[in-house]
Amino acid sequence: MAPKPSSFRARATVGLAAAVAAALLWLGSSIATAAAADGDRSGAPQVEFPVYDYDHRFTFARIKFSPIEWGFSRRYTWGLDLKWNHDYPQAEQNFAKVLDEITGIKANPEGGNLIELDDPRLFDYPWAYLCEPGFWDPTETELVALRNYLLRGGFLVIDDFFDQVGGFNEQWDNFERQIRRLFPGSTLSPLRLDQAAFRVFFELDDLDFSDPRLPFNVPAMYGIFEDNDPTKRLMIAVNYNMDIGDYWEWSDQGLYPVNMTEKGFRLGLNYLLYSMTH
């Protein structure tokens, strides 16, 4: 049976629109990539976001950076995929709600702050979160600030980056390159279940944080320790092939199974309480 003309027209229109959109996205990402390759970050759009003044409460600090590439997306805040803004601000807000519900931590329920690494305000928030490090290419100034932040007692969670199964490990490679710039000679130590970060509040049963959408990506957790010594303080917790921020973001929408969502919160709470005790 031949297709109905109207149906055909509709399909043709969708196809055209998709082609145009794809062309635009390619163009946009090419421009962004070219700009980043030239060392010019001005291509990344500056967007408005709320700022919460420093007070005595725990405030989620999300690291804002100029990504190597960015794109348009209806899914992300401001309609832009800026990489660092994945899950913002719902993840922060839901995380604060769970903190308030389960622990004695007094948290800012409205959300978190977006802070660039070279912003001195970063040092008021000894716990920080950075996502999509596959697109992260900090300046030297930012690296120095982050190094000081960590050595003085700060804690950084790096989350939400994946590589294609069987493909090149572009995301990991970029992340590892930046870590080598941050702490030359450092070791990314695989984290073990018996370490304090996984026992401090919830005693986790396992470290299997497989993403149900990407079942073939094997999650792995690494850490950068003070003096490169796994018996000392954990400064950076790395969630590779994992996205606990996504669990937090969608926890009130039922996107992920309950047990995975719960595990995401358990891990996040443990990271935070570890940073408040070690």
Next chain:
Amino acid sequence: MFEFLFNYRSELFSQGELTFLAGPVRLLMLSVGLALTAWALHRYRKSLTGSDKASGPVQGLLLALRALGVGALVVALLEPALALSAIKPQESFVAVLADTSASMTVTDTEDLDQPAATRAAWLDRSLVGAPFDNEPGDLWRDLATRFQVRAYAFDETAGRIDFAEPLSFDGRRSDLGSALTMVRSELTGVPLAGVVVLTDGAIESTDVLIDESLRFRSAGIPIFPVAVGSARFDRDLEIAEIRVPRRTLLGSTVLAQVQIGYPGFAGETITVEIRDEGRVIQQRTAELPVGGDDTMSLELSFRTQAEGTRSLEFAVTPQSRAAEAVTLNNTKTVLLEVESGPHKILYFEGEPRFEYKFIRRAVAEDPQLQLVSLLRMADNRFYRQSVDGEDELRGGFPTRREELFKYRGLVLGSIEASFFTYEQMRMIVDFAAERGGGVLFLGGSNALAEGGYAGTPLSELIPTELSDRREVGPRGVSVNVQPTALGREHAALQLQGTSDDAFWASLPELLVLNRTGRLKPGAAALLAGQTAGTQEAQLVLAHQRFGAGSSMLFLPTDSFRWQMRLPTEDQTHEILWRQILRWLINGVDDRVVASPQRDRVELGGDAVLEATVRDQRFQADPNALVEAEVTSPSGATSRFDLTWDPLTEGRYSGELSVNEPGLHAVTVFADTGEGSQATAATAKANFTFEAGSLNEEFFGAVRQAGVMTRLASETGGQTFAGNDISALIDQLSYSTAGVTVREERPLWNMPILLCLILLGLLGEWSARRWKGLR
């Protein structure tokens, strides 16, 4: 003047009684004379009444003057006399005690006959006379004209002396009490008219001395101290007093307060040094202020770098190097016990927050502190860190005294008062008041007034008043922290070796959430600041003594910003918390507290060792078995029991004769007899004392009148100056002790009577002439 008008010194009048020597014939003649005088005065008054030149008051004056002249004449004719009991020559004894301690070698005889002579030279001249002429000195000779003289020399010992033997002045202390005991026992049964003590007054005020003065008073034998030396040196530097804590932790900053006396040195520059085993560990130069009482207080802070007993020598040196009366008082030594830990402090935090982690990190590398932490992560979910074993704090915050009191300090973070039971709150108060621990309150959203502490037993412990308001603003106030005047000098706040304003101004602002009221009486603010916007004064750190312990308050909720915002290598935050927590437990005692009565003991003397013993609940234990083990410098060990002091519960003491110079290490063991063999019922404490030559004679070496005056007044004697020996002999001659005879001394020839006669008669004549009367 009194002696000129009345012929004799006033003391003789108080000793004797007034009598009249006129016989019956003379009394009869006097009676007739008095009657005629009365008649003549009556006529005289009538003649004045008839005159219009003499008004009423003038008449009275004229009559009074004439009556005065006539009356004085009558008294003289009655031949008044002073009846005294006087010593019978050569039948009574006088004991002379000469102080031969080292302080007698000081050159300051300003009120004696020979300027610039030593006290010893005066004593030699008074007692033993010139060398080789075999003649007694002036005082001895004069006394010997009326008394049998028995002379003794005394310092730490006492012995009989003869005028043929030169005296040696090398005694290390002046034990007059024991010397009086010897005099009393040697001269029992002989008529002793009095005791003369030749001394500079640097006398040990011992129980024996007090006892002897009472015995001499009851025997009616007066003691006459003769003061030798100057009451004030023309020029002398002296370390009068040093205040340092007896114990401290290794690596702590210690603040020493040195009191310096400097007569004659005002305006000059001095250097004060602290030496440890000869090595200078701190020094400070200062100019001595002009005016005032020639004393000043200097503060020196230093860091303890080696554990064990440190014998610290403090020395003051003038830059001018000019001569002074005594140089041996320019150095003084104190003992400092430098302990190594770790000492346990319990930190209880009621809410997870970064301040908790950063305080822990700040002291984590301090080997002297063990910050045992209990964090309430959620309702009924506690997290323990730095505990010793699985059982410590397993049940949460301690509920029994023995569980809490094993810590030396307690830090209470952002935890609401309602978390604690009433008994726990009382226990925390007792932790400071009775156990002597230090309690630090931290600011926070659940702390202080905002945590409902007002009106609870814990509010007693907080150094400020609390308001009843409990709401917490979301923001708090930002504060620029500055030390107060007291804090600027405080050992705990010497953060970077500087206390200047620029350093403090460079520190990041901190956030204060809690509202506090006034400081309580006795509490002191050490850090304060101004709010960033309104420039209002804001308390930051306060401290107060509380019973046997102390309490502190640190209000900011985010001192971690000093760690995060200052350069990575900066140690301000670490030093602040190490020093605050060390200060919190500084001087906090364990169950057994033992110490020598005196840190430094004269060689050959007795060391008195004292111990206070408390049971595991830190209540005084009167039933303990207490033993001291003393290790002498040569390594010899001796053990002996300390005996229970019936006057003070839980206190024990014992004495030890010290014959070896150097540091003696003492360990006191106390078996409190509680618990089974499995529990540690035996507690112990260590301390050290030093034996040697203390040179104490040269501190406060000016003539000290205090003991001498008390001794004289207690026994009915009198204090005399060194150049007033004739008065001394006169006074001794009329002592009621000894073999006495009644002696009547005429008073009719007192100049005062002649003066009164002349005043009356000449005055009346002049007044009459003045008014134109015949």
